[in-house]
Amino acid sequence: MSAIQYNTFVYSLNSWSNNAHINLVKENSLRLLFEKYSDILWENGTHKYNVTSFIGEIDEILLGRKFSTFSQETLDEVIGKLRERGxxxxxxxxxxxxxxKLLRKAFxxxxxxxxxxxRRQKERAGRLRILTREEEDRLFAAIGEMSREALALSVFLVDTGCRLGEAIxxxxxxxxxxxxxxxxTKSGRSRTVPLTARACGVICEQRRHQRGPFRHIAQHRYRAIWNEAKSGTGFVNDKDLVPHALRHTCASRLVQGGIDIRRVxxxxxxxxxxxxxRYAHLATTDLDKCVAVLEHRS
Known part of the structure; x- marks a missing residue:
């Protein structure tokens, strides 16, 4: 057998082997793959709840179709449909x-x-909505009139900068x-932060709840109270004033207070x-302290 004939034989054998492997792969829908691997890939909690919704929506876009390969055309189709939905x-x-994450596990x-x-879609830099102390007082007073529990959660969010799901x-x-x-956490990395006296106070108030300080509060219920408080305090048209603004507010106060970006x-x-x-532009521009450092002699 010549070298050319041998190479042709090997190529044909590999092609046959690959095709045989493809034929052996059982077709699955996204829903079936999610049922198979969701408990392995995601812990129970708010994030898993959101992921369940995401995969369910994509499976609906694909009309529940089964596949043994997820092509680039299929992915582009999904992205296009999501964009059409706003x-x-x-x-x-x-x-x-x-x-x-799901497809990588399946592969x-x-x-x-x-x-x-x-390919990551290019995201627009959204406006960082930051509450002033006066706005916080006004909004929190309205929240407190409707729910002491929601007020406690609001104080905790702004003083720790954590995400709503992390607190709950x-x-x-x-x-x-x-x-x-x-x-x-969203990043998958745990972190520990010290509590302000105010945050310690609201945590103590929540001790009567057995499972955790805020686990009894449903996200949708908290958001409903938040939106109602906005309406009653003149913020009804402020689309950027969402609960996540409390995280932005915490970050901005740290930077404005002179805490370096790495610590933030x-x-x-x-x-x-x-x-x-994103918060760096809020840092103090007081450079006089730099001179003091340079002039210091031990």
Whole structure:
């Protein structure tokens, strides 16, 4: 057998082997893959609830169709449909992150034999809505009139800078010695931050709840109270004033108070410094302290 004939034979054999493998892969829908791997990939909690919704929506877009390969054309189809439904690029990126994680697991386990290339959609830099002290007082007073529980959660959010889901997911074992540890986070990395006296106070008020300080509060209920408080305090048309603004407010106060960006990154639990740099323009421009450092002699 000549070298050319041998190479042709090997190529044909490999092609046959690959095609045989493809034929052996059982077709699955996204729903079936999610049922198979969701408990392995995501812990129970708010994030898993959101991921369940994301995968369910994508499966609906695909009409529940089964597949052994998830092609680039299929991915482009999904992204196009999501955009038609009014999803922003930031929202599409969150949904694609969940889809990518699921498909990677399915590929690793041999449930599908190829993966598309996921490209992050360019996100617009949103406005950082930051509450002044006066706005906070006004809004929190209105929230407190409707629910002391919602007020306690609001105070905790602005004084810790944590995400709403992180606060609601806390257990009592996560709070100790005037510090709180967030184990289930967006980045997957836990972090521990000290509590202000005000945050310690609201935590103490919540001790009557057995599972955790805020686990009895439903996110949708809190958001409803928030929106009602906005309406009663003149913020009804302020679309940027959402509960997440409390996280922005916490970050801005740290930066304006002279805390360096790296520490703010650690406090917020950002994966990259670039995410924290959104607040850098708020840093003090007082450079007189620099002279004092340079002139100091030991």
């Amino acid at each position: 999803n922003s690029n930031a929202t599409i990126n969150r949904k694609m992150a969940a889809l990518q 690793k386990m041999g449930d599908i034999h190829s993966l598309p290339e996921f 997911g806390l257990k009592w074992s996560d709070v100790a010695d005037s510090r709180v540890t967030f184990w289930i 990154q650690m406090w917020l639990g950002h994966q990259t410094l670039q995410m924290t740099m």
